[in-house]
Amino acid sequence: MKQEELLKNEKLERVLSPHPLSFMKYQSLCMFLIIWGIIAGWLINFSDFRGLFAGNEWYPILVWATVLLVAGIAASLVTIRWSIFFLYLVIFLGGTALMLWQNWVPASGVFIPFYMIAVSIIGFLLVEWYRRTHKYIISDQRIVFKGGISVKEERTLRYDKITDLNSKQGIIGQIFGFGTIIPISQSGFGLGSDQAFAGGGVQLGEKKAKLFGLFGGGREVQTPRARSYHELHGVHPFKEVKKIVEERVQGSVITQYQQEQVEFQKEQVDIQKQMRDLLKLQSDSKEEEKDDDNEDDEIKKIEDTVKKLKE
Amino acid sequence: MEGSAIDIVVFAPLAPLFGVLLFWFIQLLFIESQKYFLSKIRPNHEPLCRFTNFLGILFQTICHAAGYTVTKSGISDFYISVHYGKVKPKKEKKGVFEWLANSFLFMGPFFLPASLILICLFFLMSNGFTLSATTDYTFAGQMISFGSNLHSFTTNFFTFLFNLDLLHPGHFGFLLLLIFLGLGIRPSYIGEKQKKKVDMLYDLRNIKDNILHKPLYVLLLFLAAYLFFYVSLMLSQNWYSALLSIFGWLSIIAITAMFVTHLIILLIKTTDDIPGIWKFFPYISMPMSYVLIRTVFLYFPTSFTNSVSILFTIFITIIVTFLLLRSKTNKFKSKRDIKKKKKKDEKDETRRVIEE
Numbered sequence: 110m111k112q113e114e115l116l117k118n119e120k121l122e123r124v125l126s127p128h129p130l131s132f133m134k135y136q137s138l139c140m141f142l143i144i145w146g147i148i149a150g151w152l153i154n155f156s157d158f159r160g161l162f163a164g165n166e167w168y169p170i171l172v173w174a175t176v177l178l179v180a181g182i183a184a185s186l187v188t189i190r191w192s193i194f195f196l197y198l199v200i201f202l203g204g205t206a207l208m209l210w211q212n213w214v215p216a217s218g219v220f221i222p223f224y225m226i227a228v229s230i231i232g233f234l235l236v237e238w239y240r241r242t243h244k245y246i247i248s249d250q251r252i253v254f255k256g257g258i259s260v261k262e263e264r265t266l267r268y269d270k271i272t273d274l275n276s277k278q279g280i281i282g283q284i285f286g287f288g289t290i291i292p293i294s295q296s297g298f299g300l301g302s303d304q305a306f307a308g309g310g311v312q313l314g315e316k317k318a319k320l321f322g323l324f325g326g327g328r329e330v331q332t333p334r335a336r337s338y339h340e341l342h343g344v345h346p347f348k349e350v351k352k353i354v355e356e357r358v359q360g361s362v363i364t365q366y367q368q369e370q371v372e373f374q375k376e377q378v379d380i381q382k383q384m385r386d387l388l389k390l391q392s393d394s395k396e397e398e399k400d401d402d403n404e405d406d407e408i409k410k411i412e413d414t415v416k417k418l419k420e
Numbered sequence: 421m422e423g424s425a426i427d428i429v430v431f432a433p434l435a436p437l438f439g440v441l442l443f444w445f446i447q448l449l450f451i452e453s454q455k456y457f458l459s460k461i462r463p464n465h466e467p468l469c470r471f472t473n474f475l476g477i478l479f480q481t482i483c484h485a486a487g488y489t490v491t492k493s494g495i496s497d498f499y500i501s502v503h504y505g506k507v508k509p510k511k512e513k514k515g516v517f518e519w520l521a522n523s524f525l526f527m528g529p530f531f532l533p534a535s536l537i538l539i540c541l542f543f544l545m546s547n548g549f550t551l552s553a554t555t556d557y558t559f560a561g562q563m564i565s566f567g568s569n570l571h572s573f574t575t576n577f578f579t580f581l582f583n584l585d586l587l588h589p590g591h592f593g594f595l596l597l598l599i600f601l602g603l604g605i606r607p608s609y610i611g612e613k614q615k616k617k618v619d620m621l622y623d624l625r626n627i628k629d630n631i632l633h634k635p636l637y638v639l640l641l642f643l644a645a646y647l648f649f650y651v652s653l654m655l656s657q658n659w660y661s662a663l664l665s666i667f668g669w670l671s672i673i674a675i676t677a678m679f680v681t682h683l684i685i686l687l688i689k690t691t692d693d694i695p696g697i698w699k700f701f702p703y704i705s706m707p708m709s710y711v712l713i714r715t716v717f718l719y720f721p722t723s724f725t726n727s728v729s730i731l732f733t734i735f736i737t738i739i740v741t742f743l744l745l746r747s748k749t750n751k752f753k754s755k756r757d758i759k760k761k762k763k764k765d766e767k768d769e770t771r772r773v774i775e776e
Contacts, residue, residue, distance in 0.1 A: 147589065155587070155588075280501075283501060283503075284471050284474060286466075
């Protein structure tokens with residue numbers, strides 16, 4: 110963050126970006142492409158099953174595409190994101206189009222592994238580029254989230270507007286010491302929802318009388334969820350950052366402020382009490398001194414009279 | 421059948437048991453040595469050590485859960501993290517069930533991960549699982565039978581290992597599995613503050629406590645083993661020795677896995693001394709040399725392609741590491757060379773300062 114972007118009296122605490130392994134869900138898609146590319150290449154060219162692919166030049170492409178698309182469907186169903194399937198579909202269509210255009214179909218056994226490795230390298234680079242666009246600036250007054258490749262997104266969040274902090278650390282995060290912190294604002298920013306729906310239909314009777322009924326139900330669960338540039342995604346060192354943010358959030362909460370005020374007032378009362386005691390002590394000692402002086406004068410007077418009498 | 425009655429009735433069943441105990445104890449020693457090496461590289465490789473700990477806890481927690489499943493206690497809570505794992509049963513069963521579940525927890529991690537590799541070996545190794553048929557049911561006969569079972573398996577297992585084709589996805593996956601098993605056979609610690617150390621004494625103490633807690637159950641287990649031996653004897657089938665030989669195989673697999681991981685940890689520890697990016701060269705040279713030699717063998721095929729390729733890779737890695745240690749550090753140098761290097765470093769430093 111540039112100095113001029115800072116507010117008056119604002120102090121910068123940390124400038125963070127996500128850990129290189131924090132986008133593992135995207136990186137694993139690329140990893141699968143590499144692994145499947147190598148396995149497909151081995152199956153077609155070197156394995157004991159290579160004879161099966163010799164029958165037709167389209168067999169290797171068929172096997173490659175089937176596994177790729179089935180994996181895409183499985184990943185999409187698990188993550189509830191159809192974009193994975195479409196991504197794999199585009200990869201398949203792109204590869205097939207390239208093979209047809211360049212007449213590489215007979216050499217698909219060589220093309221497929223190289224194509225898959227090339228695509229996954231591009232994928233890894235894109236993920237890395239996306240990761241590098243993220244910047245999280247933690248100051249003593251606010252958190253600024255920045256991110257986005259083509260459209261630059263920025264979110265500024267004051268600590269007193271944070272109602273809740275959600276943090277999560279997966280196994281890879283625990284091993285490498287990074288994790289995600291989702292600050293949930295008063296407006297509910299940082300909350301998503303998981304929805305489940307179940308439905309069913311019944312048809313009774315076949316010929317004349319037909320009775321049809323449909324029933325269903327749904328449920329929604331609110332869950333902390335935000336885009337990677339609206340949360341502290343994969344920040345390292347996780348525990349340290351979490352502590353900083355939590356301390357700042359607690360420090361800006363009104364009850365905390367009130368507690369500080371009460372403590373301050375207590376201190377003031379104590380100081381005043383000490384002042385009073387000191388003043389009292391001072392006045393007492395002055396009176397005593399006065400009394401002592403009077404006594405001395407009297408003794409002197411008596412001594413003088415005794416002396417005079419003796420004379 | 422030869423041998424005295426007392427030998428057959430009393431001592432013969434003990435022979436394979438002693439064999440299993442011996443190999444299990446060697447396994448314990450290897451685990452202890454591995455933990456020592458891991459502790460040496462911990463300051464520079466904290467994530468790797470956390471990863472090995474996670475694997476250890478994963479295996480341990482799975483064994484604990486398996487214990488509750490076998491005893492039909494059910495699982496109500498299963499939690500696993502890098503620092504500790506937790507399994508809660510649905511029903512808290514006492515007596516023999518509790519003892520069995522605890523036995524799974526304390527003994528399972530030594531054998532369950534190795535059994536995963538054994539399953540893989542069934543698909544990858546063509547032979548080596550033959551069990552000797554003996555008619556000698558004496559102590560010596562059982563010992564020979566146990567030993568020959570182990571020998572035939574070990575010979576085939578090592579032949580397979582030295583002929584691993586690392587360009588074969590199945591073989592490569594097997595090697596990775598072997599390394600993961602070796603690294604995570606037991607966790608190094610439990611708890612985030614790493615106070616509870618899981619060492620050899622910790623394991624032995626737990627097993628001793630479990631035995632002393634219910635000595636009657638151990639006695640029953642022994643009786644069951646004897647009974648199984650007598651049944652094998654009656655039916656003239658060497659099932660008893662065969663069953664315990666499988667435990668021996670598992671120990672051999674675990675020991676081999678730990679031997680491989682010892683080499684890897686040793687390489688990591690050695691390369692830590694090499695400064696800068698040079699430390700990555702031995703790791704790069706490993707796959708590069710393997711692919712290179714395999715490419716050469718593609719054009720000049722021999723009958724020992726796989727084993728020679730592995731040996732060549734190991735040799736190149738050692739040479740590269742040695743050369744880097746010699747050129748970049750003070751290791752493997754005479755006093756005169758060390759002085760020369762110091763002078764050169766000083767000169768470089770002054771030149772750098774002047775330039776700055």
